[in-house]
Structures are given as C-alpha cells and as structure tokens.
Amino acid sequence: MHKLLTDKPGESMFLLGNEAIARGAMEAGVAFTSTYPGTPSSELSLNFFQMSRESDLYFEYSTNEKVSLEVAAAAANSGVRSMCMMKHVGLNVAADVLMTLAYVGVTGGLVILTADDPFMFSSQNEQDNRYYAKFGGLPMMEPSSVEEAKEMVKDAFELSEKLKRPVLFRTTTRINHSTSVVTLGELPARKTKGDFIKDPMRCVTVPAVSRGLHVKLLADLKKAQEMAEASPWNFVEGKGSLGIIANGVSYTYAADAVKDLGASERIKILRMGFANPMPVAMIKDFLKGCEKVLVIEEGEPFMEEAVKAFAQEEGLTLPIAGKDEKLFSRLFEFDPAMVRKNIASFFDIALDAPAPVNAQGVPDLPIRPPTLCAGCSHRSVFYAAKKACEGMDVVFPSDIGCYTLGFLPPLGMGDFVVCMGASSGTACGFSTVTDKKVVAFVGDSTFFHSGLSGLINGVFNNHNYTLVILDNRTTAMTGHQPNPGVDMTELAMENYNTVDIEAIVKAIGVKHVSTIRAFNVKKAIETIQEAVAFEGISVIIVKEKCALYAKNLKQLKGKPFQVNPDKCKNHMECINALGCPAFYVKDGKPGIHAHVCVGCALCAQACPENAIVPARSL
Amino acid sequence: MEPKRLIIVAVGGQGNLLASHVLGEAALMSGVPVRMSEIHGMAQRGGVVESALVFGDAKSTIISDGEADLFVSFEPCEALRALKKCNANTVAITNTRPLPPFTAFIGRGTYPDLETVTETLKNKTGRLIAFDATALAEEAGNPMCLNMVLLGTLIGTGVLPITADSIREAIRTRTKADFVEMNLAAFEKGFARAA
Ligand SMILES: Cc1ncc(C[n+]2csc(CCOP(=O)(O)OP(=O)(O)O)c2C)c(N)n1
Numbered sequence: 001m002h003k004l005l006t007d008k009p010g011e012s013m014f015l016l017g018n019e020a021i022a023r024g025a026m027e028a029g030v031a032f033t034s035t036y037p038g039t040p041s042s043e044l045s046l047n048f049f050q051m052s053r054e055s056d057l058y059f060e061y062s063t064n065e066k067v068s069l070e071v072a073a074a075a076a077n078s079g080v081r082s083m084c085m086m087k088h089v090g091l092n093v094a095a096d097v098l099m100t101l102a103y104v105g106v107t108g109g110l111v112i113l114t115a116d117d118p119f120m121f122s123s124q125n126e127q128d129n130r131y132y133a134k135f136g137g138l139p140m141m142e143p144s145s146v147e148e149a150k151e152m153v154k155d156a157f158e159l160s161e162k163l164k165r166p167v168l169f170r171t172t173t174r175i176n177h178s179t180s181v182v183t184l185g186e187l188p189a190r191k192t193k194g195d196f197i198k199d200p201m202r203c204v205t206v207p208a209v210s211r212g213l214h215v216k217l218l219a220d221l222k223k224a225q226e227m228a229e230a231s232p233w234n235f236v237e238g239k240g241s242l243g244i245i246a247n248g249v250s251y252t253y254a255a256d257a258v259k260d261l262g263a264s265e266r267i268k269i270l271r272m273g274f275a276n277p278m279p280v281a282m283i284k285d286f287l288k289g290c291e292k293v294l295v296i297e298e299g300e301p302f303m304e305e306a307v308k309a310f311a312q313e314e315g316l317t318l319p320i321a322g323k324d325e326k327l328f329s330r331l332f333e334f335d336p337a338m339v340r341k342n343i344a345s346f347f348d349i350a351l352d353a354p355a356p357v358n359a360q361g362v363p364d365l366p367i368r369p370p371t372l373c374a375g376c377s378h379r380s381v382f383y384a385a386k387k388a389c390e391g392m393d394v395v396f397p398s399d400i401g402c403y404t405l406g407f408l409p410p411l412g413m414g415d416f417v418v419c420m421g422a423s424s425g426t427a428c429g430f431s432t433v434t435d436k437k438v439v440a441f442v443g444d445s446t447f448f449h450s451g452l453s454g455l456i457n458g459v460f461n462n463h464n465y466t467l468v469i470l471d472n473r474t475t476a477m478t479g480h481q482p483n484p485g486v487d488m489t490e491l492a493m494e495n496y497n498t499v500d501i502e503a504i505v506k507a508i509g510v511k512h513v514s515t516i517r518a519f520n521v522k523k524a525i526e527t528i529q530e531a532v533a534f535e536g537i538s539v540i541i542v543k544e545k546c547a548l549y550a551k552n553l554k555q556l557k558g559k560p561f562q563v564n565p566d567k568c569k570n571h572m573e574c575i576n577a578l579g580c581p582a583f584y585v586k587d588g589k590p591g592i593h594a595h596v597c598v599g600c601a602l603c604a605q606a607c608p609e610n611a612i613v614p615a616r617s618l
Numbered sequence: 619m620e621p622k623r624l625i626i627v628a629v630g631g632q633g634n635l636l637a638s639h640v641l642g643e644a645a646l647m648s649g650v651p652v653r654m655s656e657i658h659g660m661a662q663r664g665g666v667v668e669s670a671l672v673f674g675d676a677k678s679t680i681i682s683d684g685e686a687d688l689f690v691s692f693e694p695c696e697a698l699r700a701l702k703k704c705n706a707n708t709v710a711i712t713n714t715r716p717l718p719p720f721t722a723f724i725g726r727g728t729y730p731d732l733e734t735v736t737e738t739l740k741n742k743t744g745r746l747i748a749f750d751a752t753a754l755a756e757e758a759g760n761p762m763c764l765n766m767v768l769l770g771t772l773i774g775t776g777v778l779p780i781t782a783d784s785i786r787e788a789i790r791t792r793t794k795a796d797f798v799e800m801n802l803a804a805f806e807k808g809f810a811r812a813a
C-alpha cells in the first residue's frame with residue numbers, strides 16, 4: 001500500500017514537504033487532482049499518481065498547466081474537491097484560466113498549488129507568484145514548514161468552499177523539498193462524483209455577466225479579509241516593541257534568530273500564513289505596538305509595500321524596512337545566518353556567530369555541471385546536428401528539458417531558451433529577420449505542452465526552419481512523467497491513448513517530415529542536411545527512448561564499449577566532442593567506465609580510428 | 619535540545635539521499651527532533667547533491683555557511699567545494715576516492731591533488747577523518763554501500779545524539795531487503811573508522 005494511504009491517525013512519519021501536502025489533501029478528502037509536472041512540485045503529483053492507482057482518487061498528467069487548471073476548474077464546478085499543482089512558471093501558462101476563474105468561482109473546494117523557486121535551483125526565473133493572488137483577487141495561503149503545510153492545505157479546501165473561490169496555495173522549494181516529522185490525521189471518504197448545475201449568470205463570462213462577477217469578487221475579498229483577520233495562520237509571537245513581519249520559510253529563520261539572539265522579550269513576530277487578502281486591521285494593530293518593523297520575505301517586497309501603505313493610512317511614522325541594499329535582497333533565497341545578521345543590525349543587537357572558514361588556500365576546482373546521461377539520445381542528435389551544419393551559419397533555438405543541457409560545451413547546441421514551447425515560435429522570428437539557417441530543438445513533452453502552436457504558426461505564416469522533435473518517449477527532466485505520446489501499457493496502465501507526433505505534424509501541413517532513430521549518426525547527419533536544405537518548414541522526429549527511462553523500465557539492452565589501446569591514436573574526439581560521463585582520461589589516454597557505459601555506440605561512430613569497440617570483443 | 623547541524627555533500631548517484639533518510643528515520647525512532655532539506659534538482663544527471671539535517675530545537679531546515687557542526691563529503695573535491703559550510707570547530711569526514719567531474723578531462727579546470735584536499739580540510743576544520751570509504755564499501759560487498767560506510771563514521775564520531783542501534787534498525791527497515799546485510803556490514807566498517 002502507498003505509505004500516504006496509511007490509515008493510522010496519530011502515527012508519525014518522516015515526510016517530504018510534497019508528500020505532506022499530498023497527505024493533507026487526502027485528509028481533506030480531495031477527489032480530483034491534475035498537474036503538468038515541474039520542479040519543485042513534481043513529487044506531489046507523483047504521489048497522487050501513485051495513490052490514484054490504489055484508490056478512487058482521480059489524477060491526471062494534463063498536456064500543460066492551462067489545460068490542467070481547466071480540467072480541475074470543471075471538476076470543482078461540479079462540486080468535487082479538486083487540486084491542481086504546478087511550478088511557478090506554470091501559473092503563467094494557466095494565468096488565462098486563473099484570472100477569470102477567480103470571477104466565476106467554484107462549487108467544490110479548489111486548491112491551486114504554485115511551487116515557487118527562489119534561487120532558481122531548477123527554473124528559468126524566480127518570479128514571486130504571490131502577486132497572482134493580488135492580481136487575480138484570490139485568497140492565498142503560505143505555509144512556513146512541512147508540518148504546517150499538511151494542516152494548512154486542509155484549511156485551504158475549507159476556505160475555498162466557504163468563499164466558493166479557488167484558493168492559491170503558495171510554497172517555495174524549501175517547503176516542497178524539506179522533510180520533517182508529520183502526524184497523520186483521519187482519512188475521510190472521498191466524494192468522487194458531482195453534478196454541474198447550470199448557472200449561466202455565474203459561469204458564462206460574457207461582458208455583461210463578468211461586470212457583475214467582478215463586483216461580487218471584490219465583495220468576497222472583503223469577506224476573505226475578515227477571515228484573514230481571525231485566521232490562526234496569522235499570529236503574533238514573542239513580545240517587545242521591535243517588530244518583525246515574516247512569511248514562509250523566512251519566518252522559521254527569523255524565529256530561530258530571535259531565539260539565538262536572546263531577544264524574545266524585545267522582538268515580536270507577526271507571521272503571515274493567510275497571506276492574501278492581508279489582515280489589514282491586525283497589521284495596523286501590530287504596527288501601533290512597535291517602534292520599528294522589519295519585513296522579512298524572500299522575493300519581492302509584496303508585504304513590505306502593503307505594510308508601508310497601511311502605516312501611512314494610520315499616520316504612523318515608525319521605520320519600516322525590508323528590501324534594502326543594507327538589508328534584504330529581492331534576489332535568491334534567504335538563509336538563517338543572513339536573516340540573523342540583518343535582524344541584529346536593524347535592531348542594533350550584538351551578534352556572535354561562528355565564522356565560516358576562509359577560502360584562502362582552497363584551489364580552484366573544476367566545475368561539476370549536470371550533464372546528459374551516458375547513452376542519452378539527445379547527445380547523439382546534437383553531435384549529428386553539429387556535424388551536419390559544419391561550415392554553415394545556423395541559429396539553434398532550443399527549449400526546456402534535459403536537452404537544454406546541450407548548450408554546454410562540448411556540444412554547444414542551444415542558442416536561445418526562454419520558456420516551454422518557445423523553440424518553434426522563436427524560430428519563426430529568427431528565420432524571418434536573419435539570413436541564417438534556423439534549426440530548433442524541442443522535446444516531446446514540450447511539443448505537446450506548447451511547441452505545437454509555434455509549429456502551426458510556422459506553417460501558416462510560411463516560415464523557413466527545421467524543427468527537430470527529440471521524442472525520447474517521456475518527460476525526462478522532471479522525473480519521467482507520462483505525456484500524450486507515451487505508450488502507457490509499458491507502465492502497465494490501461495485506458496490511455498497514444499498521440500502520434502508524426503501524424504500531427506503531417507496533418508498540419510508540414511511538407512518535409514522524417515522520423516529517425518538517434519544512434520545511426522551517418523543517417524542522422526544526412527537527414528538533418530536534407531531538412532535544412534528544404535525551403536519552408538521541415539520536421540525531424542527523433543524517436544529514441546530516454547536512456548534513464550529505458551533503464552528504469554529494464555529495457556536497456558546495450559553492452560558497454562571499450563577503447564582498444566592498440567588502435568587509439570589519442571585524437572581525443574570521444575572526449576572533446578561528446579562530453580559523455582562514461583569517459584575518463586588516465587595517463588593522457590581515454591577510457592570508458594564499464595559500469596556507466598550503456599553501449600549506445602555514439603563514440604564508436606565518432607572515433608576516427610574505429611578504436612572503440614564492444615567490451616566483450618577485445 | 620541544542621541544535622546540531624549536519625551537511626552531507628555528494629555527487630548524484632552516490633546514495634547520499636538514502637543515507638540522510640536513514641538518519642532521519644533513526645532520529646524519529648529515537649525521539650530526536652529532525653528537519654532536513656535537500657537540493658537534488660539534477661541528481662540523476664551527475665550534478666552535486668547536498669542534504670542539510672538539523673537535529674534538535676530549531677525551525678530552519680537549511681544550514682548557513684560556517685554553521686555545520688558535522689560535515690560529510692562522499693567525494694574529496696566536493697568536500698573542498700562545500701567547505702564554506704564549516705567553521706573552525708566542525709567535525710569533517712571525507713571519502714578520499716576521487717570521482718573527477720567531466721570538465722577536468724576536457725581541460726576546463728584541474729582536479730586538485732588529494733594531499734591539498736586533506737591538508738586544507740585538516741587546517742580549516744576542528745577534526746578531519748579522511749579515508750578511502752569506497753574501498754570499505756567494496757570490502758562490504760558493493761561500492762554502492764559507500765553511503766552506509768560514511769553513515770557509520772558519522773555516528774561513530776558521537777557528535778549526534780543518535781545511537782548506532784537506532785541506525786541499524788533504520789537500515790533494517792528502510793533499505794532494500796537484499797542490501798540489508800551488506801549495508802549493515804558497511805555501516806560497521808565505517809563506524810570503526812571514527813575511533
Ligand atoms: C511552464 C513550465 N512548466 C513546467 C516546467 C518544468 N519542466 C522543465 S523541462 C520539462 C519537461 C521536458 O520534457 P521534454 O520536453 O519531453 O524533454 P526531456 O526532458 O524529456 O528531454 C518540464 C515539465 C517549466 N520549465 N515550465
């Protein structure tokens with residue numbers, strides 16, 4: 001049985017934040033869940049996916065975040081408790097639904113989880129999604145710890161049903177990816193079927209309807225604010241005339257710091273958990289009891305600006321600080337020592353902290369960037385594309401997935417990456433205004449997510465580029481989630497269909513389409529050259545399963561290769577051109593780690609001396 | 619309980635996350651408050667994996683530079699890279715078996731020599747235990763038991779309020795059945811190295 005289905009209320013478990021949130025949602029009786037994967041939210045979905053196979057919970061991997069939220073919005077408008085989760089940038093994709101769904105509301109609880117990523121551990125930006133709550137007029141909750149996240153998510157469902165509005169649940173990486181001891185609660189029965197009661201004056205957002213809906217939304221926000229004033233998730237701890245206002249993990253750093261500084265009698269902390277709309281009266285009250293206030297929040301000055309405005313309304317002139325060159329930055333994540341230091345300096349408290357070791361005498365170290373796995377099909381395609389385009393001036397727009405790593409040396413493939421699906425769209429612009437050839441790369445999951453619309457644009461507007469679809473049969477980067485092209489029977493799962501990329505590409509009118517495997521380098525080079533020579537949109541689909549996914553499915557059959565020392569003339573082409581982690585150099589000679597090599601034979605084709613051969617043949 | 623802070627660094631695939639989970643479970647069994655955070659975005663693509671474990675009464679789950687009481691590295695070069703987590707009193711443990719990153723082979727940076735690594739660590743921390751932990755794992759039956767060897771050494775230092783017995787119990791219940799005996803053997807070998 002899945003561990004999160006353990007029906008032992010009161011038992012303690014050591015759970016990852018994402019597991020704790022999943023458990024909390026189950027304890028709230030969530031019945032319908034949907035997502036498009038994205039770090040740091042992915043394990044949350046994985047747990048729902050697994051639990052859906054053992055229970056009556058519904059879960060789906062949707063094609064993208066917008067679709068995912070639409071699916072959940074309908075379920076929640078049929079009275080079924082639903083949850084939709086995504087990474088922060090996913091909410092940009094879903095924003096169109098979100099902003100008007102806020103007007104329409106829901107009949108069953110809907111919690112939308114946004115997993116923000118300060119410092120961009122695995123993201124292309126570090127946008128602060130609290131602004132979506134303000135922008136859309138959505139109630140928002142923000143936990144500070146793993147334990148709290150589990151309890152708070154239950155309350156988020158209650159709140160959503162009380163207000164009949166979707167609730168935004170905002171986490172950051174350090175909540176999703178922290179692990180703590182959590183106490184299990186009851187698992188209620190789920191209500192998996194609902195009914196949609198037609199209500200066009202609420203559900204059909206023509207202008208005349210929406211004008212009324214916006215009025216109602218603002219009125220509901222007033223109600224929500226009253227709830228925030230009374231919410232136990234907004235609380236004051238400690239005492240004194242110095243004040244801290246903090247949210248999320250910043251609160252934990254502040255609480256530890258106040259204790260470490262021995263200042264619990266001098267500093268009080270207002271913790272914001274029900275974070276939008278803000279509890280204005282509570283904050284004003286807090287300010288009135290303070291001489292000085294420090295606002296501690298990662299990201300943007302979301303609370304700070306509001307708090308300063310509240311002070312102005314009350315005619316309060318106490319110093320209020322937060323984002324400041326000498327205090328907190330809008331960049332990256334915070335840490336306990338930084339928060340302690342800023343609290344000490346702002347409130348003028350003596351600080352005694354251990355000094356980190358100095359870096360003197362530490363030699364420069366070779367960096368250890370993540371690399372494509374040994375046997376990764378993307379490596380072979382990039383190598384072939386580089387060879388195919390040798391001597392040509394080519395722009396290579398790329399996209400988001402494992403293959404983004406191809407931009408690193410030695411492959412160096414990928415010139416422009418902004419967001420998912422942008423390869424096929426940006427290729428249109430590059431090919432129009434430069435005289436260069438354009439070869440764009442997109443993964444299968446990303447193609448379905450939003451790459452398809454750029455390609456249709458290319459066909460319709462008669463652009464001139466080659467799109468290489470790296471169809472590795474999975475969503476690799478985020479942990480091998482299914483996508484519409486995946487054969488679900490391989491995962492022993494029935495009741496799915498498989499969408500054929502080649503059929504789509506042909507159906508939209510692409511005139512030059514080829515489908516190849518990844519590891520026949522000569523064929524790949526020829527195919528790319530032909531496609532690049534074609535005037536108009538050409539598409540190459542490289543159908544080759546992700547090596548790591550194949551390994552997990554126990555389908556990887558290749559045997560390791562070896563460098564034949566008698567034949568090797570030390571050209572180092574294998575080392576310098578491929579960047580494969582199975583290789584090492586010892587005494588100036590290349591070698592292959594047998595336990596890493598999966599036998600893809602790319603290096604054997606790249607070696608000018610044919611010195612790389614299957615290990616057993618030597 | 620006064621907080622004790624532990625940083626574990628490793629290269630993706632070295633099994634650091636399992637080690638930290640075993641440790642967390644053992645703390646739970648022993649009633650020691652524990653919080654952990656992990657950065658493992660690209661663990662499977664050979665990047666660096668870092669876990670932070672905070673035992674005792676603290677709310678934070680991450681550890682700032684200079685604040686590790688205990689520091690464990692699965693790879694010598696990574697020990698140096700993460701050295702700023704240590705202070706002059708930190709008890710540091712490092713495997714001395716190198717796993718050079720690919721960049722060192724293509725001429726982007728040079729892998730430091732082992733003597734520099736251990737000398738630097740020794741000079742800058744309170745106590746250093748450096749040894750070829752991979753060799754001990756191989757002796758125990760599988761290089762993948764490296765995590766259990768280092769876990770043994772870590773517990774052997776006595777810095778954490780967690781008993782060897784609770785770790786043994788967590789190894790029995792939390793690691794794959796086929797591996798339990800090997801893992802326990804590796805743990806004992808590592809434990810003995812801390813003496
Ligand atoms: C809008 C948005 N949603 C989700 C993500 C997280 N994400 C990064 S890469 C990726 C999927 C890549 O899959 P695919 O295109 O098949 O490439 P692969 O990793 O398999 O090579 C996802 C979902 C993101 N960066 N942006």
Ligand code: SF4
Binds near residue numbers: 372376476548
């Ligand atoms: S996980 Fe798959 S797609 Fe990603 S680098 Fe490894 S083999 Fe390539």
